[in-house]
Amino acid sequence: KTLVALFFYCKKTERKVEKMRKGNKRLTFADREKIEKMLKTGARVTEIAEAVGVHRATIYNEMKRGGEPYRAEVAQRTI
Numbered sequence: 001k002t003l004v005a006l007f008f009y010c011k012k013t014e015r016k017v018e019k020m021r022k023g024n025k026r027l028t029f030a031d032r033e034k035i036e037k038m039l040k041t042g043a044r045v046t047e048i049a050e051a052v053g054v055h056r057a058t059i060y061n062e063m064k065r066g067g068e069p070y071r072a073e074v075a076q077r078t079i
Contacts, residue, residue: 032072
């Protein structure tokens with residue numbers, strides 16, 4: 001059981017790493033709109049990060065930048 005669980009954990013982790021962006025690329029306005037839409041629907045931060053292709057910390061930082069409630073226009077202007 002332990003080896004099987006470890007195998008699936010590694011596969012799951014591998015998948016997430018492949019979806020993350022390389023380097024320090026900035027979020028586009030389209031990314032910010034996607035974040036705004038997903039936050040409005042109640043998606044979890046980890047789901048949003050996976051959909052956009054960034055680390056979850058990037059989403060938390062973006063949420064601070066975009067105000068409460070998060071707005072893509074506000075976040076785009078603060079750059």
